[in-house]
Amino acid sequence: MADVTPEQRLGRLRSSIDNIDAALVHMLAERFRCTQEVGILKAEHEMPASDPARESRQIARLRSLAEDANLDPEFAEKWFNFVVAEVIHHHTEIAAER
Numbered sequence: 001m002a003d004v005t006p007e008q009r010l011g012r013l014r015s016s017i018d019n020i021d022a023a024l025v026h027m028l029a030e031r032f033r034c035t036q037e038v039g040i041l042k043a044e045h046e047m048p049a050s051d052p053a054r055e056s057r058q059i060a061r062l063r064s065l066a067e068d069a070n071l072d073p074e075f076a077e078k079w080f081n082f083v084v085a086e087v088i089h090h091h092t093e094i095a096a097e098r
């Protein structure tokens, strides 16, 4: 790789980062599409917006996956809680609109 300049290496790495960011956006959009349906189902059947027991199981699973993948489990949990807070906000709005 002696003929590759630092600028070229940076450009290649940034290109991969851009692909990964695009994949993350698409995966998040898909997740929110699913949770939108969950929100409608829950509102239709007067089920609570949040399910703390389910969240505990998800967090335990994600922390274990993060450890195996060499990702900080604290970060994985923070990311999950951030996403779920938004989902619960959406669920609450859907229920209020009915």
Ligand SMILES: O=C(O)C(=O)C[C@]1(C(=O)O)C=C[C@@H](O)C=C1
Pocket (backbone or CB within 6 Å): 035, 038, 049, 050, 051, 052, 054, 055, 058, 083, 084, 087, 088
């Ligand atoms: O599985 C559910 O019951 C959901 O509403 C989805 C979800 C999630 O985003 O994963 C969100 C809120 C709940 O507290 C648990 C999980």
